[in-house]
Amino acid sequence: MNREAYEAVIGLEVHTHLLTRSKLFCGCSTTFGAGPNENVCPICMGMPGVLPVLNRRVVELAIRTGLAAHCTIAPYSIFDRKSYFYPDLPKGYQISQYETPICKGGYLDLPPTENGDTRRIGLTRIHIEEDAGKNIHGESASLVDFNRSGVPLIEIVSEPDLRSAEDAGAYLRQLRAILRYVDASDGKMEEGSFRCDCNVSVRKRGATEYGVRTEIKNLNSFRFVEDAIEYEVDRQIAIVESGGKVAQETHLWDPTRKETRPMRSKEYANDYRYFPEPDLPPLVVPAEMVEKVRESMPELPADRKARYVREGLTEYEAGVLIADRDVADYFEATLPGLKNRKGAANWVMTEVLRVARESDKPFVEGVPPATEVGALLTMVEAQKISLNAAKTAFAAMVNSGKTAEATIAELGLAQVSDESAIAAAIDKVLAAEPDKLAEYRAGRDKLFGFFVGAVMKAMGGKANPKVINEILRAKLAG
């Protein structure tokens, strides 16, 4: 198979829960993990006679996301009913937006690849819709949990601008970073709050027409998205190579068998019969509201990166730190009282991220608090401890959860700067090594390091090296 002769064309549809306290059209809680059917009311259960009332916060978060992704915010959009029957869909229709999404256009810039390429991925639209409940299939019966029914979602639809599984992965990571930056979503795939459908087709490299696409549904991890695309692209190329035609189908990814399989047409071939939702007035977003949201926007990743570079970090350092908002926030929380930003950046990138990688907890919970790391680094700057002592203390803090100060005291890592104590130790070392002293004085400058080491050893490694240097130099000079 001549894979190189082909190009994949990929577009993604990402559904993400919005971080609101209450549901899209009723006051029920959106908390994940409640007991079955605890977060429900007549409205999200689709009882007869109930009506939806739009959650204002959802509109604000959709606008935030749209602004972060350079979209046009529609001053006027409407909600539509999307009709289909499924046991987890209580009204028999989903309230969504069809012809008039709240955000149109826009783009995401992918971070540079190893060879420095940057890519701009176009967005088609972002719209607001409600989630359905969840079917739970048992041996003798199926049950439905409606806690998720009515939880607000936005669907973010990309242009078919992605060309590989790696592209798709980079796009998803970038999108998730932005969603987290603007507090729109927690991006937790494992809780189903971030789900992805992929449209995949292949064509001969250089062709301008698109091939026939398949849709792969409901992928709930970045890994699955990448694996499914890899598999699907190979499958389609094989079909085309052997003279066949790709069928326009909807597929499901089977993560255990690592393959996609077509769904029965009965499972997806719906005429959704969209029409404007008569229970909700048109959504009018005045320019002032957009401006207000814009003013309330947190700093976006690209802006934050530029600021870090202005403040003295390298492109690379800034890029690593801003990739995850939690890491960047952590970095900034170590800074108060510190002079050396670069030192703090390096510390976070090496020590902290290493611990974070080894932990199975979410970033912030798996590492010591940023303020404590700040305290450690402040002590290093004030020469109260050595850099090595700081590393030792940090390693201990990961397990003990104790403060920097307590750890330093407990482990006796505080640095000795007392000149008389250091001078006494130097005198002892010089007295014990008369031969080396003579050699040094005869011109073997290299022995200076030997004396420093011997003094440090005599003081249990806690002496301030700067003070040792000064006094030692004076004494050696005689």
Add this chain to the structure above:
Amino acid sequence: MASELNKLTIAEASAKLHAREITATQLTRDCLDRIAAAEPKLHAFLTVCEKEAVEQARAADARLAGGNAPALCGIPLGIKDIYATKGVRTTCASRILENFVPPFDATVIERLRADGAIFVGKTNMDEFAMGSSTENSAFGATTNPHDTARVAGGSSGGSAAAVAAHECLGSLGTDTGGSIREPASFCGVVGIKPTYSRVSRYGVIAFASSLDQVGPFTKSVRDAAILLRTLAGKDTRDSTCSARPVPDYELGLTGDVKGLRIGVPREYFVEGMQPEVEKSVRAALKNYESLGASTVEISMPHTGYAIAAYYLLATAEASANLARYDGIRYGLRVNSEDHIALYETTRAQGFGPEVKRRIMLGTFALSAGYYDAYYLKAQKVRTLIRNDFERAFEKCDLIVTPVAPTTAFKIGEKMNDPLTMYLSDIFTISVNLAGLPGMAIPCGHDSNNLPIGMQLIAPPFAEEAILRAGDAFERTGAFKPRTPAV
């Protein structure tokens, strides 16, 4: 039966209750006795809430004794079985909701409850409000109190008949294409459909969301004003409900119609209508002229398209609104081998023929490839009809028409011919499409002693104007409704 307090109007009963001349308990007892006597012939109620009503009456009496009770405190009302009533079975006259007990109250039920009104029961209707005769009730038709061989009208036939037969002092209906005004006309009572958005729809089981509106049936226009005052107004649970302040409609009943310009649309006096209906309405118009109002002929050129547009839009919305009756969470469930079969058998057994017909019609109108030709086209017609009214109201303050082309027809007469049945609403449907307030008041009867209704239509939110004009007509005493035969 000695006291017959049930024959009082709301205004009369309220005065007596507040003066402590009568008690809510006596008044409620008389209504319940009347219900017990009349129901075998009428079947206006699907559920009679005797126990609850007696308790509510006792509570109302305590409140009345304390003074300062609202006007509706202690007034027995009938509630169309389309309103969610907490703890009381709400069927929408459908097998699919036969045993459904809502865990919440509709907003208007909550408001009436807060005022101390008494609910004597849930009234019969066409299944899911789809019909013009109440014959589409899954639980049997309601008969007309003036002639039990005839229909009460529909879809709110039970509410109209119950008031006409003095089973309660007032009642609630809903009106999507004439479902308050037509039965009011057939039963000889007052029925008002307010401006779309004037009254909250929360807890009112939806038929066609952009057309449905809540309204009262009463024995007098004054009573309608009193009830509407409580029903109307902003509701945070209904996003389509207007925040406009609600005037005191009762204070607006001055009896003065001098200088009022009444428009009479040429298209509403059509060939084939019962001559006595036209005669009565024309006589009422003369009566208005004698009170100092003027009449002017107007034209509403798109009237002829109203029924077609209505049956596309209303059924399209209904096809989605009724999708929730799937046998999964509440209501009828017919167990089957898989969930798709479960939907099919549940809905096949749960819905009656007219409901199925409309669901299919609406599903078709929204289907891929047909949307533009049907749904979208009908929306355009709707705009043209609204424009017709806007233009008409440049020349007049009110429009007067017949409510229906005929008086109450015989039970069974139109059941096999849905199109003829749909024509019963030919004069009322445009008002829903335009979202305007419209009221039916009795203005005469035909040679069979069947009531004839006159329809008053006003610009949006001008309920005061139609109530004032209706009340002025009533005051002339030109027409006094007959006591029903039952």
